[in-house]
Amino acid sequence: MNSLTDVLDGRWGDIRRDIRAQVADAKFREPVGLGVEEHRAQVLEQLHELARTGRPRLGFPEEYGGSGDIGGSVVSFEMLGLGDLSLMVKAGVQWGLFGGAVELLGTREHHERYLRPIMDLDLPGCFAMTESGHGSDVQHLRTTATYDPDAREFVVETPDAAARKDYIGNAARDGRLAVVFAQLVTQGESRGVHAFLVPVRDEDGNAMPGVRVEDCGPKAGLNGVDNGRLWFDHVRIPRTSLLNRYGDVAEDGTYSSPIESDGRRFFTMLGTLVRGRISVAGSAGSATKRALTIAVRYGEKRRQFHRPGVAEEVVVLDYLGHQRKLLPALATTYALHFAQEELVAALHELQSGGEADEIRQRELESRAAGLKAVSTWHATSTIQAAREACGGAGYLAENILPALKADTDVFTTFEGDNTVLLQLVAKGLLTSYKDHFQDLSPLATARFVAEQFVGAVIERTAARKVVERIIDASPGRDDDDVLFDRAWQLKLFEDREAHVLDGVARRLRQATAENAFEVFNDAQDHVLRAGRVHVDRIVLEAFVAAVDRCEDGETRDLLSRVCDLYVLANIEADRAWFLEHGRLTSPRAKAVVASVNDLCRELRPHARELVDAFALPEQFLSAPIISE
Template structure:
């Protein structure tokens, strides 16, 4: 029996269901699918126009402090931002630069003197700005940026300077055309001493749009995608700004040049400052998820009506989604998209509770451990969600054949626009290294806290595991039902722990006297990345399982449990080599995993349309010739806009 997509949508909308409903209604009025042949300047102008219309809607205000006219709803504004991924990703990125990066930096790194002066105009879209962190020569290595901010006590000004071309701020959104001010990250120098990277507000354009003295602005030009965003380059030739332009929430400079900070450790201060900007990574993951959902909606709906080759029994051509190979392309990807959606929802909730403006000081959510956990989850889920988007959108393009290659059918633009998501707001490989580093630190602390008996038991468990692996006994002792969620989770937990313990043993060599620490780390990088991915796979599965447990409807809970099972088995199948090599499953059981995936694909085939309708993507943003077959085919369902209340007739799809 086909489930009601409206009921499924309510589950997917979750904590901020009202925000999602408002965004669908508001954004349905915007032109969010630009013509493919717009010139760069026309596209940029359209994106800026839509940005201002977003500001007029009041939605971007929701993420700012209520004391300055904001709504104080951090989770709500990130949820709304992600929904832009259903429409125009250039608008999503430009909005993210303006209110997430530029405005967010002023909010969290600045103090009342900055909030009073700038926040309202930033929220209203009257002051458009940039987030000038990345340099031509330093991308992920933010700690060693080369732009300098040298304090002059005689004038009480900072001198912002680009010492060489490698220190030029590069790929900066809003810089080439619209930005009038930039949050510039630079090495702060007072009295000849460098205090590390800090952020300062630097005007870059006058009211008439011309570059200010000492500021050189370049244009990155046409890109593979996101050409509605005016990415540019910034260089500074001894540009002076007042002392008050230092965003001084975590550190300040007195009139005489005395530097002070409540955080004494320079390294800890640096990572604390960057940690407050974690919202950007969470937002990128959400936008990638929305784009992936849109691609799957297009491909699955097309596959449910596109016919190819005749059934030898009936003589009728078969819809391509009835072929197992086509189901294999799309349905495991759909299951992973669901899993990442629920993991993203948990992440947004965690961030909201941690960064909420009304959170009580000293509450549990404000602990350093909570912030570290948030940063680790955000790094891991951003990496996995954006890699998944890149792979899935390509698969959807292929699943739609030549039609999927036409610009009018939206998939090529989705593919081009999301490609850079894997490297901005943190290169994915570097982010997974960050995850692995945190996991290793936590692992070391966990083992270090064991008493003598505990350490002996720990060593014995390691030896027993090694013996079970060599003899194949492990697969015999723990031979569970592949359909059982507890057994599926056990496999993923065991993989995570196994990889982490092995990585810790390899990295311990770096502590030996005279060891070449870089060589040890470099030689184990591949292992660390695999361990980090295993960790993210497990936390994503846990989020999905928790979401299924919260569903009250037995029918809907059963459907989502099947999707959850397909996600889990797809992960296991994708790493069968590990499970077989280390004795967790036999070779015969590995074949059974593949058969279980095939079975679930067949069981979920009748529900495929329901599952993509559950995303609630406004129908206007899916309107393209690719789906014309739905109107022409007798098998096509009638699908009203998600904003309408009439039930959707999906019986024919099943």
């Protein structure tokens, strides 16, 4: 294992190495050529194999047989993304979403009864949140759970077609118990969305009375996951089926909660489930690494056209156009890897330390939302670029890239639609997490910002301390080589974020109760941009910190140049903004383009080294175009 791989493996390197060895087994084979039912059966078999390893226990509490290693658990899901993404998603549904909801929203009674069979896969389950009519707007789900004090039961009901639970993993075939999110109604009053345990099948696989199940059918990708739809027709469940960590109903129907505000309670409940969002970002990164490894290896083998006077055709990766297609994307993949590593560490420290500090929890949620959005968009664009870089061969199923395209496409809209998630990031930047401001509605956003603007929250992370040290040590410069000055790069990203955020705040201050929606809607592009440039800054800071802690000199120098390429490619893509706002002169903007070209040529000899450092198991690189 080389030094670059050691840097990438980081804190949970032992887990990464163990999983690489484990998934090299023939049991974790590719699904090429399988029909939907065969693929589903293979993924379920592989899921049982994972359960037998005990690895799904990583993130669960030690008192129930788990390891209490939250960060290790997220890393293990990320590593599953190196192979068949259907397995990663089905594992995420079972142990991340379903099991995580029981653990984090339930109490001891639920833990003692359910966690062990969930960990062992003796109890397959579903996470039934999304409805046909409400995906991102979870707060206004229409499924109801009405308490009947005479029977001491909740009655779960799907009131109309738009309220059916949709796209639910494990629902079409394998799930027996579902965590169902519904409006809790008791004593004639709605107390907002809560989570309930609802049996959907018996042990023989038959739908329970009052439960209607429908298969979503073939999808563009992830066909090893049995997504289904659920309807509930007066389904009765015991009072104890309410996952009651944040809200409970007594036998007489009296509601109680440790959190008085319904809105704050709702967002607190959702915030505890942030692991799923972080896992999706990591898995998108794994799929991106796989695509880039195939494309770079192919680019070093494939030859096309002659150089004058030379008999042998040119290796396609020697063309600058081909380098530009792959190497800036590779640099961004490295940057996002280190940002993801920092995010997982923050999650681990926060959720391993008992009750979370509310401000740190909100910061974590905001960062998770932003990285999930940027990482999944990056996966979509990079896998497409890798497919194109492999020409017609990249379109063949046997060469893996088409499945990667199809399987990751939905990542941009599940575990949170990316557009909504960037709004969530901007909300965090604009509000300082005030207790009374807990939703994303345009009116609430506009009213609050009209009253108070607190600016960007700069978290005191370990990466931030490195950044401040670098900036403080810089004398400030404006010479021709400033493009490669790390302090200049960091300050440029900071300045862009601050300027964009200040502009959003000034636009939203114009809002009144009468025009709030129009003002917010007119500024939505600006709001989304604020979220995006904030993520760009924190990703750069994570990369800079990774370079800083690298002990091997050669590895550090190589990573530093990759970091330069990430920075300058980002600036190049946003040259219009930097020019319009006077941050770059026209000559310097042209110098940025030339520098990206120079860095691509400089890093070309290291391209194979950079993708090999991902240490993907060769089983997952069995594409004929690179193995022939």
